[in-house]
Amino acid sequence: MAAAGGGTEAFPDLGRHCQHSDCHQLDFLPFTCDGCQKVFCLEHRGFKSHDCPKSDRNSRKVVVCEICSTSIETTGKDGGDETRILERHHESGNCNPSKKKKPTCAVKRCREILTFSNTCVCKICRLKVCLKHRFPAEHGCGRPSSTAATVVDKGRWNEKFMAALELRSGGDCGKRERPTAAKGSSPTAPSVKAC
Secondary structure (H helix, E strand, O other): OOOOOOOOOOOOOOOEEOOOOOOOOEEOOOEEOOOOOOEEOOOOOOOOOOOOOOOOOOOEEEEEOOOOOOEEEEEHHHOOOHHHHHHHHHHHOOOOHHHHOOOEOOOOOOOOEOOOOOEEEOOOOOOEEEHHHOOOOOOOOOOOHHHHHHHHHHHHHHHHHHHHHHHOOHHHOOOOOOOOOOOOOOOOOOOOOOO
16 A cells, blocks of 8 residues: 555655545656645646635735725735735825826827836836837937937947948949058058948
8 A cells, every 4th residue: 555645665755645635646746836835736736726725825916995096016925805905005194095196198198097007117218108108219208318418429429430331332342442561561461341
């Protein structure tokens, strides 16, 4: 007869039995549940398949306050149900009914209400916008003044590059005369230029 923990008579330490009440299958690659810390087979490893009492321990929830429309993010580790979380929010002093007006996208003529899941903050101008306007070109991104000098320098470099590119047309690539070597020195090897 097999041992209660797992394995066979010949190999008692090999594998574990599934702890599901209807299964008890010997599994050589068992799974340990993150919630209840019991061992299960492949078929019963999911929270729903073995009716885990602590299935929401690692889950994330968002509770919305009815008074101030503030979104409160919580995990199963925080403990408590929604009413207890809302009570803590009301007692904290952060619940202000005047905040009831929901924020909207900062782009002109966009009326998208910004929520927890559709808000983007531009990395360049720090403006809160909706997903539709998340790219700098979409919301007319105005760069902050602290980086304005570096942007101007980059612009000058770009202008210099474009001017040099215009001077060099594709027809005269490699046809210009090369400087001759000074007297007494050996001629230099021709250079390779990309066109």
